[in-house]
Amino acid sequence: MSQVLPGDAPLVHDLIGIGFGPSNVAMAIALSEHNARVGRQEAVTAHFFERQQSFGWHRGMLIDDATMQVSFLKDLVTLRNPASEYSFLCYLQDKGRLIDFVNHKNLFPLRVEFHDYLEWAAAKVDDMVSYGHEVIAVEPVERDGVVEYLEVTARSGAELVVHRARNLVIGTGLRPVMPEGVERSDRVWHTSELLAKVDGLEGAEPERFVVVGAGQSAAENVAYLHRRFPRAEVCAVFSRYGYSPADDSGFANRIFDPQAVDEYFTAPDDVKRKLMDYHGNTNYSVVDIDLIDDLYRQAYQEKVLGAERLRFLNVSRLTGVDDSGDKVRATVTSLVTGEDTTLDADVVVYATGYSPADPTGLLGPVADLCHRDEQDRISVQRDYRIATRPELRCGIYLQGGTEHTHGITSSLLSNTAIRVGEILDSVLGQGLAPVPAETRQIADGIGSAR
Numbered sequence: 001m002s003q004v005l006p007g008d009a010p011l012v013h014d015l016i017g018i019g020f021g022p023s024n025v026a027m028a029i030a031l032s033e034h035n036a037r038v039g040r041q042e043a044v045t046a047h048f049f050e051r052q053q054s055f056g057w058h059r060g061m062l063i064d065d066a067t068m069q070v071s072f073l074k075d076l077v078t079l080r081n082p083a084s085e086y087s088f089l090c091y092l093q094d095k096g097r098l099i100d101f102v103n104h105k106n107l108f109p110l111r112v113e114f115h116d117y118l119e120w121a122a123a124k125v126d127d128m129v130s131y132g133h134e135v136i137a138v139e140p141v142e143r144d145g146v147v148e149y150l151e152v153t154a155r156s157g158a159e160l161v162v163h164r165a166r167n168l169v170i171g172t173g174l175r176p177v178m179p180e181g182v183e184r185s186d187r188v189w190h191t192s193e194l195l196a197k198v199d200g201l202e203g204a205e206p207e208r209f210v211v212v213g214a215g216q217s218a219a220e221n222v223a224y225l226h227r228r229f230p231r232a233e234v235c236a237v238f239s240r241y242g243y244s245p246a247d248d249s250g251f252a253n254r255i256f257d258p259q260a261v262d263e264y265f266t267a268p269d270d271v272k273r274k275l276m277d278y279h280g281n282t283n284y285s286v287v288d289i290d291l292i293d294d295l296y297r298q299a300y301q302e303k304v305l306g307a308e309r310l311r312f313l314n315v316s317r318l319t320g321v322d323d324s325g326d327k328v329r330a331t332v333t334s335l336v337t338g339e340d341t342t343l344d345a346d347v348v349v350y351a352t353g354y355s356p357a358d359p360t361g362l363l364g365p366v367a368d369l370c371h372r373d374e375q376d377r378i379s380v381q382r383d384y385r386i387a388t389r390p391e392l393r394c395g396i397y398l399q400g401g402t403e404h405t406h407g408i409t410s411s412l413l414s415n416t417a418i419r420v421g422e423i424l425d426s427v428l429g430q431g432l433a434p435v436p437a438e439t440r441q442i443a444d445g446i447g448s449a450r
Contacts, residue, residue, distance in 0.1 A: 011162075011163050011164060012045075012149060012163075012164045012165070012166070013045045013046055013047050013163060013164070013165045013166070014044045014045045014046060014165070014166050014167060014427070015031070015044060015045070015046040015047075015165060015166070015167045015168070015169060015427060016046070016047055016048070016049070016150075016152050016163060016165035016167070016168055016169070017046065017047070017048035017049070017168075017169045017170075017171060018048075018049055018135045018152070018168065018169070018170045018171065018172055018362060019048070019049075019050060019051075019170065019171040019172040019173060019399075020048045020049070020050035020052075020055065020122065020129045020131070020171075021050075021057055021171055021172075021173045022057055022076065022118055022413060022416060023171040023173075023399035023400065023411075023416055023419070023420070024048055024050075024169060024171035024399065025055070025076060025118065025121055025122045025125065026076040026077065026416045026417060026419075026420045027048075027169055027171070027399070027420045027423065027424070028046070028048060028125040028128045028129070029076055029077055029084070029086045029121065029124075029125055029420075030077075030080070030420045030421055030423075030424045031044055031046050031128070031424065032124075032125055032128070033081065033084065033086075034424060034428075044424075044427065044428070046128055047128060047129070047130065047163060048128055048129040048130070049129070049130050049133040049134070049135050049152070049154045050129055050130070050131050050132075050133065051132070051133065051134035051135075052131060052132070053131055053132045054131055055118065055119050055122040055123075055131075057115055057118055058111075058115075058192065059115075059195070059196075060191070060192045060193045060194050060195050060196050060197075061111070061191065061192065061194060061195070061217060061220070062111055062112045062115055062195060063111070063112075063194075063195070063220055063224050064110075064112065065110070066110070066111045066112075066220050067108045067109065067110055067111060067288075068108045068109055068110075068111055068114050069108070069216065069246070069248075069288065070108070070256075070412075070413055070414050071107040071108065072088045072089075072107060072108070072109050072114070073088075073107070074413060074414045074416075074417070075087055075088040075117065075417070076118070076121055076416060076417055077417050078417060079258070079417040079418055080417040080418055080420070080421040081417075086121050086124060088109070088114075088117050091116075091117045091120050091121070094120070095116075095120075130154065130156070130161070132156050132157075133154040133155065133156045133161065134154060134155050134156075135152055135153070135154045135362060136153055136154065136155050137151075137152070137153040137362075137364055138150055138151070138152055138153075138168070138362055138363050138364055138366050139151040139153070139364060139365065139366070140365060140366050140369070140392070141164060145391060146391050146393055147366075147369070147391055147392045147393055147394060148166075148393055148394070149164040149165060149166060149394065150164065150165050150166075150168055150366060150394050150396075151163075151164050152164070152165060152168070165394065166393075166394055166395070167394060167395040167396070167397065167427050167430075168394065168395070168396045168397065169397045169399060169423060170359045170362065170396065170397065170398055170399065170400075171399035171400060172357045172359070172362070172400070173356075173357065173400065174354035174355065174356055174357070174400070175354060175355055175356075175357050176190040176191075176192045176193075176352075176353075176354055177190075177352050177353050177354055177355050178190060178350055178352060179350065179352060182321055182350065185323050186200070186325075187323055187325070187327070187328045187345075187346065187347050187348065188321060188323055188328060188347075188348050188350070189347060189348070189349045189350065190349075190350050190351075190352070191213070191217045191218070191221050191349055191350065191351040191352075192354075194221060194224070194349065197347075198225075198228065201346075201347075204346075205229075205231060205232075206229055206232045206346035206347065207231075207232055207233065207345075207346060208232060208233045208234075208235065208343065208344065208345040208346055209225045209229070209232060209233070209234045209235065209345060209346065209347050209348075209349060210235045210237060210318070210328075210330045210332075210343055210345045210347070210348045210349070211225070211234065211235070211236050211237065211348075211349045211351060212237050212238070212318050212348065212349065212350050212351060212352065213237075213238060213285075213350065213351030213352055213353075214238035214239070214240050214243055214244070214285050214287075215284070215285040215286065215287065215351060215353065216246070216286065216287050216288065216291075217351040217353075218236065218238070218287075218351030219236075219243055219287045219291050219292065219295060220291065221349050221351055222234055222236045222295065222310070223291065223294065223295060225349075226298070226309065226310055231309075232309065232346075233308075233309045233310075233311060234309060234310055234311070235311045235312075235313055235332075235343060235345070236310075236311070236312050236313065237313045237316055237317070237318050237330075237332055238312075238313075238314060238316070239314075239315060239316065239317055239335060240314060240315070241314050241315060242292075242296075242312070242314060243286075243287040243291075243292045243295070244281060244285065244286050244287065245286060245287060245288070245289040245292055246281065246282060246283075246286035246287060246288055246289070247279075247281045247282050247286070248282070248288075252279060252282050253282065255275070255279040255282055255407070255408055255409060256282070256408070256409040256412065256414040256415065257409070258409075258415060258418040260407060260408075260409055261406050261407055261409060261410055261415065261418075262382075264406060264407030264408075264410075265382050265405060265406055265407070272404075272407070275407065275408075276407075276408070279408060280408075282408065283408055283412070295310070298310055299312065313332050313341065315334065315335050315336055316332050316333060316334050316335060316341075317332070317333055317335060318330055318331070318332055318333075318348070319331050319332070319333040319340070321348055327344050327345065327346065328344075328345045328346070328347065328348050329342060329343070329344055329345075330342070330343045330344075330345055330348055331343075356400045356401035356403075356411070357400070357401070358401070359378065359386075359396075359398060359401060360378065363396070366392070366396070369388050369389045369391070369392045370386050370387070370388050370389075370396070371386070371387040371388060371389070373404075375404075377404050377405075378398070378401065379405075380398055380402050380405045380406070382406075383397075383422055383423065383425070383426035384397045384398050384399070384402060384406070384410075384419065384422065384423050384426070385397050385423075385426055386398065395426065395427060395430055397423045397426070397427075399411065399416075399419065399420075399423075
């Protein structure tokens with residue numbers, strides 16, 4: 001544990017963000033807008049560290065015809081500040097496509113277009129971020145038994161940089177999940193790396209793909225591979241009879257309203273479980289009905305023509321994967337009969353989802369100051385601040401990994417604009433001790449908020 005020593009003048013920020021995906025880009029925008037309102041003397045100093053060399057969000061799944069599953073109005077700012085210059089509509093105006101988009105009469109832009117919007121927004125606040133910097137350690141800085149700052153060490157190549165913060169906002173995103181015992185390789189992929197891996201097949205003529213999973217990503221993979229490789233067979237494996245449609249009806253979508261976070265947070269545990277059971281089909285292992293219909297239409301057409309390249313191995317599970325380097329032998333077991341079917345494939349793609357990164361992995365000894373619930377999950381307060389022991393004066397906020405306390409919508413794009421506003425209000429409400437003038441000048445020089 002570091003000590004604050006007399007004469008020290010370390011670089012101290014009001015807030016450091018770990019990760020610079022959509023959530024922390026929205027956080028940087030909220031800070032920038034706040035600072036523009038209050039002026040330099042009351043500005044919140046902030047800096048973000050991102051291990052990628054540039055902004056990127058699910059690049060491996062930017063399939064050319066894939067659309068967003070949320071309205072463009074649920075961008076980084078609109079639900080918090082409809083007049084913001086960082087909105088998707090302002091992006092369209094800047095790109096000269098606003099009228100074209102309006103004439104398109106569609107709430108759901110292409111995913112590749114929304115990614116371009118996110119890059120555009122991130123570029124507007126890139127004075128606040130250090131790309132190519134991976135945070136490797138967080139240490140408490142103590143004075144008289146009280147932790148006053150958190151010392152953040154980030155690595156860029158062989159260089160280490162150390163900054164201090166009064167508050168942390170952790171937005172490190174999701175990690176791809178593979179079944180236990182299955183390792184990714186050149187022929188065993190996770191859907192998150194689809195486009196990068198597919199490019200490596202250029203010039204080859206794959207004969208068969210196996211896609212595992214029943215959610216939106218799985219269905220998109222099946223449709224894309226079937227279209228991209230017109231001579232290859234694409235086999236979809238899932239334990240259901242077919243893909244289940246997402247419930248995006250108006251009443252069900254209220255689960256994504258900001259008010260739903262309040263209701264979920266205050267609900268008893270048994271009600272929390274029921275809400276998850278009731279409304280899981282708004283977000284988990286479900287597929288847009290239009291895509292389901294397209295796949296079924298394609299499969300039926302092939303059956304009529306007697307040239308079936310699209311196969312659905314339903315009520316089944318992939319139980320074995322033998323990667324020889326040249327091919328992958330996949331064993332598919334029927335859940336009804338127990339019978340095994342062997343498929344020799346060029347590639348097996350797992351669309352098996354994601355899990356939030358455990359923030360305690362970054363926090364090191366600071367994790368010992370964080371409270372946990374009876375199920376050993378991080379205790380998170382309504383303002384997304386981790387509940388900690390009183391000697392930790394610093395705030396640690398989570399943008400992700402809060403589903404158990406705040407519900408389905410808490411960490412999704414649907415709630416991002418509102419969430420960052422609530423976090424900023426909490427940071428301001430805690431009271432920020434004045435930063436010494438010389439320290440603030442140094443911070444301003446490396447990209448604190450305007």
